[in-house]
Amino acid sequence: MKLFKEKLAWAAPIAVILIIALFSVNLFAQGDPQVKNLPVALIVNDEGEHVESVKAAVAQMSQGIDGAEPMLAFTDEKLEDIEVLFDEKEYYAALVISDGYNDAVQYALANNSAATLEIYLNQGFNMTGSNVAKTALNGLITQLSGQYSANFIAQMDNQQIDADQAAVLVHPIVAKEEIFNPITAATANGSAPTLLAVPAWVGALIGGFVLFLSTSIILKRENLTRKQVVRLMGEQVLFGVIIALFSGFTVATLASVAGINMPGYFLVAFFVSFAAFCFFLLVSAITAWIGKPAITLFMVVMLLGMGVLMTPQEMLPSFFVNFIRPWVPIRFASEGLREIFYFGSGFYTGASFNTILGIGITGFVIFLLSIFKPVKAQKN
Template identity: 25%
Template sequence: MKIICGSGVCKMSGMKSFFAQKIVGLGLVVMIAVIALLGWAILGSTVNPVPKNMPIALVAADKGAEIPGRGKVNIGDTLREKLTAAQTPTGEPSPFEWTVLDDEREASDGLDRQQYYAAIVLPENLSTAFVSFMSPNPQAAGVKVLINQGKSGVAASMVTQAVGKMIEGINNQLREQALGQIQQAPGSGVSFAQAKALAAPLTVSFEVVHPIMPNTANGNTPVVLTQLAWMAALAASALLYAAGSKLRAARRWTVVCSQLAAGAVYAAVAAGAELLLAGGLFGLDIPDWTNTYLFLLLAVFCFFLLQSAILAWIGLKGMPVLVLLFFFGLPILSLPPEFLPATTRDWLYSWIPFRFSVEGLRDLIYFRQGLNVGSPAAVLGWIGAVSAVLMAASVAKRGDGARGATGIGRTAG
């Protein structure tokens, strides 16, 4: 049968048929869902980060001092009470979780082990210096703040500003207290030296430990390398899965072992290529190439095993899961966990595999003592081992001796 129609009628009929399809209307819903999902992933955890319970060490070493005729005072105890209060001098909830120590060496060890974002040291002579305000030769009371910049550049900036404001508020209170003490003394006039010292009863010196050096992507080198490692592993796992899919007559065990061997080679090449490109071509500062390469090799291979295990069990349908995991994990990698909402921290950050790669690389790049690399390396190792077992178990998923969940007997699509 031959259908004759005018061009305008045919065009209208074609457009009507096009828009009558359910998939066209469904596309709007899918588009909005994608925007909402990725928007939540990219902005949901980072649009308004509010720090909570950031671990800070306080070394309360002040021995106190005697005020003639008035007994003993301990300004260190007063400062400890004010610093560790549940609220800041401005009335806001304190963002810090304090650990009070007696020795600066203990605090320094905690900074090396990434236990604290900062340490505030109240020296032994703090009260002695405060009492000297009532003498003709007053001495400034010094407080030292150690900022653990390598643990997080974002947190380091925040802690520096917050501690500065807290000390400023305490300075005002100490100034009033010192003036009251001076006025009660015989001949209560305030000398020029006393007035100068009272301008800032506490002098604060900030010292950066484990600094973020130039050419380290503003402290994000571990994050950058981890992102590249995940994407390199994703490409390797997809390609090797496709390669296994083409071997219809091969034994499944042979394919799994081949994928494992090829994945190890891919990981070794990917780790080397990352460092050569990032360090050699783009000038990223890599202090310890050997240990960084070995850890990056472990990370890439474990990522590959995890991704391959997912593909082995659910096929290429697992690719969106791996991509979404990357998009959800990407925004939170650069923030300290204390800046994340509780839901993100407990349900995503606590188990996401990127976290352990970032932690290990951070130790190698900024701390360089090997104190914090063992635990994340062990976790990555367990992730890789369990994933390898799951890959092996996928061999028995189907009974057909020539087919399996490794992709054998199925097309790459």
């Protein structure tokens, strides 16, 4: 029973509990996601009583059920602005009441033609979010169509109708969908940007930690001057460039072999390399200051972040949105690759690029400042 008397042995079950708890935290994000206030644009290009009926249905949907937050949050926008707003990822979808809709409903039976409400889907923003919006908007249109169908049937008063009229009578209002920034084929149903971003973080994490161990051995073995330490740090950064390039081109090559439909091999490879190098600088900076515990910190960040990478923030608990999602570096690499894959971006991807660059610059400065870190005197 000697092992049971060792304090370190009792750390094993505690460590298991902590690790399992960290892995299981994502159950709160993925277990039963509740959609709240998913942003959707409302575009009204017509007027009349039937248009007002649509607006009334939208207003009712915006109130939520039993005091809960609504699934969709509608905002009035103009048709000419919608492409820019989609590119800026302001909305997952849009409900469009086109010019002539009011007359189309008014004379649907006379013209034997159903009225159309248009649904625009910003698929590249997030496939899950756009699909949720699509389902909700189709449900609204189906409900509205059912109300008109009941009214039209009551008006017919047992009159004989032909087949064309019957189709309009059953579905007087139909939905027409148009996809913007489409998810291209062979991109893992929109998951490819995240799948390619994760290796950039893992490569930076492993490479940064191995180089930290290597430099630590050199510093313990040799009594270096400050100038020599700076030179060693420069070599560490140079190694980071090599690791980043290996990471980027390995990811792009494996993605190509796997059949992922990339917008450009070198574009993807260099962007992943850029993200990996900036992440490497961050890892090197933190490990330079706090040592081996940094690897645990970064692993925790990665584990907590996996649950938020592909899920719209409107489907996450507020804790994940406020305290985890903003601090997950992989998210910015994923968003940058999403710009490249689905929004026609080049190497510069806007806000995501700026954030990754900021992470790299901050990491580099903190890494350089570590040369002034107090060093404990070694015992002879």
